[in-house]
Amino acid sequence: MDYPIKLDFNRRPSSIMHIDLNSCFASIEQQANPLLRYKPLAVAAYDTPNGCILAASIEAKRLGIKVGLRVKEGRLLCPDLIVRSPDSDKYRSVHLALRKILSDYTPKIVPKSIDEFVLDFSGTPAFQKGLFFIGKEIKSRIKNEIGEYLTVSIGLGPNRFLAKTASNLHKPDGLDEINEKNFRKIYQSLSLMDLCGINRQNTTRLNMVGIYTVPDFFKADIPLLRSAFHSILGYYWFLRLRGWEVDDLDFDTKSFGHSYSLPKTLTSPEELAPILSKLVEKVGFRMRHSDFQAKGVHLALLYQDHQYFHEGKSLDQPIFDSRDIFRVAMRLLRHSPYKLPVRNIAISCFGLSSRCTLQLGLFCDSIKKENLVTAIDDINDRWGNFVITPATMANTEKYVHDRIGFGQIRSLI
Amino acid sequence: MIQKISAPVSVQLVYDHRLRTVMPRQIFWDGKAIRVAKVGMHHTVREGRTLFHIFSVTSSELFFRLKLDTDNLFWTLEEIADGLPN
Numbered sequence: 001m002d003y004p005i006k007l008d009f010n011r012r013p014s015s016i017m018h019i020d021l022n023s024c025f026a027s028i029e030q031q032a033n034p035l036l037r038y039k040p041l042a043v044a045a046y047d048t049p050n051g052c053i054l055a056a057s058i059e060a061k062r063l064g065i066k067v068g069l070r071v072k073e074g075r076l077l078c079p080d081l082i083v084r085s086p087d088s089d090k091y092r093s094v095h096l097a098l099r100k101i102l103s104d105y106t107p108k109i110v111p112k113s114i115d116e117f118v119l120d121f122s123g124t125p126a127f128q129k130g131l132f133f134i135g136k137e138i139k140s141r142i143k144n145e146i147g148e149y150l151t152v153s154i155g156l157g158p159n160r161f162l163a164k165t166a167s168n169l170h171k172p173d174g175l176d177e178i179n180e181k182n183f184r185k186i187y188q189s190l191s192l193m194d195l196c197g198i199n200r201q202n203t204t205r206l207n208m209v210g211i212y213t214v215p216d217f218f219k220a221d222i223p224l225l226r227s228a229f230h231s232i233l234g235y236y237w238f239l240r241l242r243g244w245e246v247d248d249l250d251f252d253t254k255s256f257g258h259s260y261s262l263p264k265t266l267t268s269p270e271e272l273a274p275i276l277s278k279l280v281e282k283v284g285f286r287m288r289h290s291d292f293q294a295k296g297v298h299l300a301l302l303y304q305d306h307q308y309f310h311e312g313k314s315l316d317q318p319i320f321d322s323r324d325i326f327r328v329a330m331r332l333l334r335h336s337p338y339k340l341p342v343r344n345i346a347i348s349c350f351g352l353s354s355r356c357t358l359q360l361g362l363f364c365d366s367i368k369k370e371n372l373v374t375a376i377d378d379i380n381d382r383w384g385n386f387v388i389t390p391a392t393m394a395n396t397e398k399y400v401h402d403r404i405g406f407g408q409i410r411s412l413i
Numbered sequence: 414m415i416q417k418i419s420a421p422v423s424v425q426l427v428y429d430h431r432l433r434t435v436m437p438r439q440i441f442w443d444g445k446a447i448r449v450a451k452v453g454m455h456h457t458v459r460e461g462r463t464l465f466h467i468f469s470v471t472s473s474e475l476f477f478r479l480k481l482d483t484d485n486l487f488w489t490l491e492e493i494a495d496g497l498p499n
Binding site: 028031032033034036037041047079080081082083084089090094147308380381382383385387 | 415452453454456457458459460462463467469471474475476494495496497498499
């Protein structure tokens with residue numbers, strides 16, 4: 001493939017808007033409970049000293065409390081830190097309310113995560129109003145219709161990458177645009193690590209070919225970028241920095257998975273089995289709810305001493321029943337060569353296909369099994385999750401709580 | 414400090430058809446009538462097919478999380494908090 005050697009910055013007016021709900025979980029908690037407003041607050045996976053901080057309020061961030069710190073580390077920085085456990089339903093509710101507001105402006109909305117949306121205004125009547133005007137209107141509607149304490153940072157740009165970069169320029173409550181007129185000035189004010197997708201490793205790669213600043217990165221030609229990344233990624237960065245779109249890809253669902261950080265380490269397969277069973281039940285329910293079956297199961301274990309075991313098993317026949325997934329997962333679990341305390345356990349199903357193509361088996365009645373599984377799912381759907389559960393997941397009420405994963409939200413409606 | 418409670422509670426709810434708003438006005442708890450000063454958030458949750466309305470409200474000094482079961486219209490006080498660190 002021939003790549004254009006010279007390419008100017010995209011001159012089209014900005015049509016992409018990136019919206020980021022500031023300090024999402026923490027702000028929503030402060031919205032719900034006005035007594036917590038203007039106070040340092042953290043939402044942590046567990047409110048115990050070793051719980052991981054998932055979100056910090058704007059006041060807590062000013063004191064240096066960041067996502068990923070332990071609660072005890074946060075309390076060292078701020079002894080008066082208020083710690084709350086996550087309330088996933090509340091965050092989903094705000095996500096859906098925000099999505100409803102945004103759908104009044106364009107049908108092309110991509111939720112990138114629970115707190116981030118990308119809107120494409122090209123070809124929409126709202127585009128005529130001007131994106132700055134729409135941005136201000138959305139901010140005002142969020143305050144009036146969802147909650148007065150919630151703020152969003154909005155970025156505008158000719159492509160998704162620049163819109164996201166613009167949304168990070170002023171936090172909280174920013175509204176910025178990166179376009180052909182101001183991109184040079186903004187690039188001068190950014191470091192390589194400020195660019196979404198450039199981490200420490202990529203910075204090293206760029207440094208090795210003599211790129212130390214964002215203007216250096218912008219000026220670099222394709223051969224230089226290719227020598228830095230050793231792949232097509234160099235060309236993608238060449239386009240991204242010039243405002244051309246390379247990120248509007250929609251990926252199919254490839255797998256369904258769940259992971260869980262154990263509150264206390266467990267070693268034997270018998271101890272881990274109930275938790276694994278609950279994870280499998282969740283995975284199986286979600287997979288069937290999306291009308292998929294899987295032809296493979298993957299298990300990953302992170303041990304206390306940071307050793308890591310993972311193994312996948314491909315199957316001859318697709319499976320959809322949680323009991324079948326659990327059987328394969330237990331076989332993988334027993335296969336682990338390390339008999340060490342486990343910190344984190346993850347299970348996923350891959351090799352997905354539509355459930356409408358059910359293969360009848362010689363040795364088991366697949367239709368009978370499907371009817372049974374559908375009946376159990378219907379009962380759980382009607383009366384609430386885990387009303388009917390396998391005996392293998394007995395006494396797991398306090399484990400594997402409802403959580404919102406990082407990354408794209410697919411099944412939220 | 415948060416206190417998880419999960420106990421039945423009496424709630425006075427006001428629907429204003431002109432403003433199209435529904436909000437708890439008073440909570441009767443622990444022998445006291447507590448006036449709701451502010452509704453921080455209202456959201457819904459489904460447990461199975463049963464829809465619950467959750468109201469996060471504050472009085473002058475306390476936070477209350479109230480849950481309305483739409484199957485039987487009964488209220489539950491789920492949580493009281495004072496906005497101070499645990």
